[in-house]
Amino acid sequence: MLINNWYVAAKSQQVNREKPLIVRMLGQNFVLYRTPEGEAVCLANTCCHRGGSIGRGELDGAGCIGCGYHGWKFNPQGRCVEIPALGKDAKIPKRARVDSYPVEEHFDWVWVFLGDLEEDERPRIPATEFPEYHDKENWRVVSMEFDADVNWARGHENSLDSAHPAFVHASFGRRSAPEVQIVPLVPNAFMGHNATRQRVPPKRSQISADIAKLVSEKRGKTTASTDSYLAGISHRIDITREGNIRQVTVSARTPVDPYNTRVFAHQARNYLLEEEHDEARREGIRRAYKEDLDVVATVEPKFVPRSMAHQLLVEADQMETAFRKVLIEKVKQGWEIDFDRLQDEGRFRHYSIPSPARRKDPKNWVHPVVPTTFPR
Ligand code: FES
Ligand SMILES: [Fe+2]
Structure with a gap:
């Protein structure tokens, strides 16, 4: 399976402002929802706190989602903005964040870019071809x-x-x-x-x-x-x-x-x-x-x-x-997930599909990037 590619995650009508949608792609879970403005958001679903399913939580009506386990609140960029157990004024650690993936909608499908390439390096969606x-x-x-x-x-x-x-x-x-x-x-x-x-x-x-x-x-x-x-x-x-x-x-x-x-x-x-x-x-x-x-x-x-x-x-x-x-x-460019290694190492630690934010700041992430069969 390849990272750095666009995938259709869901039909547009399945993604809404009321209820998060959990979707499995590339052997990982993702959560999709819409902001009050109607923008579709896609985040890695595994919470950086203690691995809870973010998508089991609730939308706050202001574009953020609270994790289904202890309510850590994440914004559309995947940044944690609130840790309820620490109180309103708590300082949020830098590593309190999850990957947020680029989203586009074409033909009433929600396309998600699961990778960390810059915009001009990504495979093009055939949006004009239908x-x-x-x-x-x-x-x-x-x-x-x-x-x-x-x-x-x-x-x-x-x-x-x-x-x-x-x-x-x-x-x-x-x-x-x-x-x-x-x-x-x-x-x-x-x-x-x-x-x-x-x-x-x-x-x-x-x-x-x-x-x-x-x-x-x-x-x-x-x-x-x-x-x-x-x-x-x-x-x-x-x-x-x-x-x-x-x-x-x-x-x-x-x-x-x-x-x-x-x-x-x-x-x-x-x-x-x-x-x-x-x-x-x-x-x-x-x-x-x-x-x-x-x-x-x-x-x-x-x-x-x-x-x-x-x-x-x-x-x-x-x-x-x-x-x-x-x-x-693409495999030789290091786009292929090493699923065997992931199966083995992923038993004790969660690995994540990299998002573009990792390019700018490769440190300060709880979950490391999935291993690939060839070096990237
Ligand atoms: S696991 Fe998500 S808030 Fe604790
Ligand atoms: Fe056929």
Whole structure:
């Protein structure tokens, strides 16, 4: 799992001014809430006092949160501003603070930057890459979330993979046309790549009832444009069928821990815009994710191998290969959490995902930074 990346922590509507929300990412707990002005805040959830769950506490209505154990009050920057047991005028120790992480909201998702990079060094969120989400006149969006017991990188590779639909997805893969068109990959501005391929569409009898009425039996090829982005371990898949029938799926996967992933997905369509068609789309997405996750849950090893030579990737796996290269590069930059060491050493001491404030002041923290597999 990588630090120094943006992850979707929650849907915007889940984060409010009344009740803190505890979210698990990268094997750690975080607490999210909003200030009275509506700004979303994300803090490390483990209290620097005696390890209490800050998110079990209460919001004070003035932008601070009191820890659920002894009420130490933290501001949105993670600074402790009050220690009730010491009285109102007590001097607050410098080390009384927890990490506070940068937050942005895009597509009604709360994105959190879990790392300590300066703003211009961070992977860019593909905020500009989903205009369909905002165009309510011409597009209709359905949204879903899934919890899956698969590794995040394995899950992401599956989304980029054009060779599996013919074998895994009965409703849109075409068993009789399994070839993957080899195309030049185009790097995008989001530490990922685009592949735009033509493929043979499924037979009309394969596809779900609503859209089947819109397409003819003998139709031209479908264009599938897939973008992979590092931020949010996300992607955009833009499918254009005959007659400019389009469907754009943007999804992000948040590593809950090495073995579990939470998927956030939006799908925009430019056909059958009425609400009554939403459920059929949701059903299609649910079915496709289940088919994918059932396969990915059974691959071995559970994680992406550390060397390209440990599996036999072929030319049709070009997007997955490109993603692995990006991963390897980031691992070598010291972005990968050393989970084994953390499991061991973390039994007696809490380790935290570093936040940007650590850059300016690396001392005066109770919780040290999580170990990484390569030096940073
Ligand atoms: S553990 Fe948080 S206030 Fe004591
Ligand atoms: Fe799939």
